[in-house]
Amino acid sequence: MAGQEQQQPQARDTEVDEDVPAAPPAPAEAQASAATQGVDDLLDEIDGVLESNAEEFVRAFVQKGGQ
Amino acid sequence: MGGAMRVMGSETEYGIHAPSAPGANATMMSARVIQAYAQVTRMRAAGGAETRWDYTDEEPLHDARGWTLERSAAAPEQLTDQPPVLDAEAVALAYGRDELEHDGEDESGTLLMNMVLGNGARLYVDHAHPEYSSPEVTNPRDAVAWDAAGDLVALAAVRRLAADPELPPINLYKNNTDNKSVSYGSHENYLMPRAVPFGDIVRGLTPFFVTRQIICGAGRVGLGQDSSRPGYQISQRADFFETEVGLETTIRRPIINTRDEPHATADKYRRLHVIIGDANLSQASNYLKFGSTAMVLSLIEAGLAPRVEVHEPVAALQAISHDTSLTATLRLLDGRRITALDLQWIYFEAAAKHAQDTGVADAVDGDGHTHAVLERWQSTLTELGSDRAAAATSVDWLAKLSLLEGYRQRDGLGWDDARLGLVDLQWADIRPEKGLYHRLLARDRMQRVVDEAMIARAATEPPSDTRAYFRGRCVSRFGTDLVGASWDSVIFDVPGRGRLQRVPTREPLRGTEALTGVLFARHREAGPFLAELLGLSPGS
Numbered sequence: 001m002a003g004q005e006q007q008q009p010q011a012r013d014t015e016v017d018e019d020v021p022a023a024p025p026a027p028a029e030a031q032a033s034a035a036t037q038g039v040d041d042l043l044d045e046i047d048g049v050l051e052s053n054a055e056e057f058v059r060a061f062v063q064k065g066g067q
Numbered sequence: 068m069g070g071a072m073r074v075m076g077s078e079t080e081y082g083i084h085a086p087s088a089p090g091a092n093a094t095m096m097s098a099r100v101i102q103a104y105a106q107v108t109r110m111r112a113a114g115g116a117e118t119r120w121d122y123t124d125e126e127p128l129h130d131a132r133g134w135t136l137e138r139s140a141a142a143p144e145q146l147t148d149q150p151p152v153l154d155a156e157a158v159a160l161a162y163g164r165d166e167l168e169h170d171g172e173d174e175s176g177t178l179l180m181n182m183v184l185g186n187g188a189r190l191y192v193d194h195a196h197p198e199y200s201s202p203e204v205t206n207p208r209d210a211v212a213w214d215a216a217g218d219l220v221a222l223a224a225v226r227r228l229a230a231d232p233e234l235p236p237i238n239l240y241k242n243n244t245d246n247k248s249v250s251y252g253s254h255e256n257y258l259m260p261r262a263v264p265f266g267d268i269v270r271g272l273t274p275f276f277v278t279r280q281i282i283c284g285a286g287r288v289g290l291g292q293d294s295s296r297p298g299y300q301i302s303q304r305a306d307f308f309e310t311e312v313g314l315e316t317t318i319r320r321p322i323i324n325t326r327d328e329p330h331a332t333a334d335k336y337r338r339l340h341v342i343i344g345d346a347n348l349s350q351a352s353n354y355l356k357f358g359s360t361a362m363v364l365s366l367i368e369a370g371l372a373p374r375v376e377v378h379e380p381v382a383a384l385q386a387i388s389h390d391t392s393l394t395a396t397l398r399l400l401d402g403r404r405i406t407a408l409d410l411q412w413i414y415f416e417a418a419a420k421h422a423q424d425t426g427v428a429d430a431v432d433g434d435g436h437t438h439a440v441l442e443r444w445q446s447t448l449t450e451l452g453s454d455r456a457a458a459a460t461s462v463d464w465l466a467k468l469s470l471l472e473g474y475r476q477r478d479g480l481g482w483d484d485a486r487l488g489l490v491d492l493q494w495a496d497i498r499p500e501k502g503l504y505h506r507l508l509a510r511d512r513m514q515r516v517v518d519e520a521m522i523a524r525a526a527t528e529p530p531s532d533t534r535a536y537f538r539g540r541c542v543s544r545f546g547t548d549l550v551g552a553s554w555d556s557v558i559f560d561v562p563g564r565g566r567l568q569r570v571p572t573r574e575p576l577r578g579t580e581a582l583t584g585v586l587f588a589r590h591r592e593a594g595p596f597l598a599e600l601l602g603l604s605p606g607s
Contacts, residue, residue: 055485064195066251067316
């Protein structure tokens with residue numbers, strides 16, 4: 001099989017404390033504002049691709065029955 | 068086989084919409100999609116990589132509980148064993164003569180409604196939607212690849228239509244409802260030994276199906292079949308299910324579907340037809356949908372399914388879908404009240420133990436798939452309980468919800484705002500530049516299970532390790548010499564031979580590259596290929 005599973009870091013076992021000295025954490029406020037910035041950028045991008053006239057577009061999406 | 072390994076496949080009915088042609092007939096538009104893809108493949112392969120469907124083994128009225136529904140008692144849309152040909156007469160009846168005049172017909176005078184593709188899949192018009200049925204694969208990672216390949220097939224058709232100045236552009240959506248009381252399906256198929264009693268399947272699967280939506284629900288804006296109540300829910304499909312067990316797929320939808328059409332040697336196998344899933348864009352949700360379900364089926368076959376029974380499963384299914392906090396409890400028949408997450412953990416623990424006992428999940432000596440499924444299943448359940456932001460990079464309904472919450476917070480939108488309905492719909496647009504799932508994927512906000520190259524290859528190449536290899540290679544290599552194909556047959560019409568030659572492929576794990584690759588390597592012409600094959604029938 002040619003596909004490569006790309007494993008993401010696992011969240012489990014995080015309760016085990018490790019003796020590795022942690023890097024000084026970024027101030028919580030800065031982290032939060034970076035996250036907010038990321039969401040704002042994303043929403044700005046999506047604003048640009050959303051169909052215009054949401055109400056009409058959604059109303060016109062009418063499907064016939066399927067399985 | 069065993070663990071997460073199993074012959075499996077997916078079916079996707081796409082939502083279809085032509086914004087510039089409101090009211091356009093959905094069956095006609097769906098036929099145009101099939102037609103457009105036929106044009107794409109004709110350009111790709113001089114041999115004409117398209118083949119008609121062979122209906123002789125379709126048995127939509129056979130019930131797994133041991134009886135056959137009378138044709139007269141069946142709803143018309145259940146009669147899926149007759150070729151739906153959209154011929155000139157039907158077009159004229161439905162649209163008037165004018166429509167017929169400027170509509171694209173193929174050489175035979177009828178619109179193509181059905182194709183078998185070079186990747187082993189089937190692409191056809193199902194009722195009023197284009198449907199892609201993936202080729203048979205043997206593991207959940209391949210299931211994700213060949214399911215996503217269907218989105219590329221659909222995209223190629225959409226592009227082709229968009230480039231045609233004579234026809235209105237058509238959008239396709241990988242979702243399951245128009246939010247106006249209509250639902251259309253996304254189905255899974257799993258091969259099982261016929262010896263497993265159907266009652267065991269019902270008992271073992273029902274609690275799992277009621278709750279697996281928390282890992283593979285696709286999310287939906289609106290509550291109730293017609294979305295009359297504002298809100299957000301976990302599953303696209305939950306509100307459309309009305310009964311626990313049954314044969315129908317379009318009305319009175321059951322949690323466990325009993326259609327018994329094995330498309331294989333009937334006394335050895337059953338094909339479990341699962342109709343309760345959502346169509347997934349998230350690869351991780353799709354992977355877990357196939358992987359965890361395959362593992363639960365292995366538990367059932369071993370007689371080791373968790374002994375839990377949910378009180379009123381249909382109501383529980385909907386209550387869980389409506390609770391995005393994951394705190395609602397469902398009642399078990401033994402009196403316990405537990406959450407959907409608790410119930411998924413019960414199934415996970417049982418599956419993990421069984422996999423460990425049989426050795427299939429061993430990181431070195433295992434089957435190469437079960438270990439990865441268990442890891443992802445466990446990490447996803449852990450995140451759903453304690454780190455929803457992390458889960459939102461892999462779980463379909465949570466990813467969509469976090470995008471919607473971004474809009475709600477920024478613009479102060481209520482759940483009944485049309486813009487949130489549009490985000491929900493456009494999430495599922497299969498075009499990478501318009502589809503919101505695809506925008507998140509492009510920003511690496513969604514995890515990948517298979518890479519782009521593998522999906523692109525799966526759109527044209529069959530899996531190597533099932534009979535889909537034989538079917539797909541026959542279509543690509545000998546397209547002009549085939550008169551039909553189906554899941555369990557390929558029919559040749561070779562010049563110089565007096566009659567048609569039907570090659571049965573009733574064993575899903577034969578017709579593989581290992582068994583037939585050398586034949587394809589040796590023969591460029593159908594005649595000699597067939598002559599040698601007849602001494603080495605790939606499916607018998």
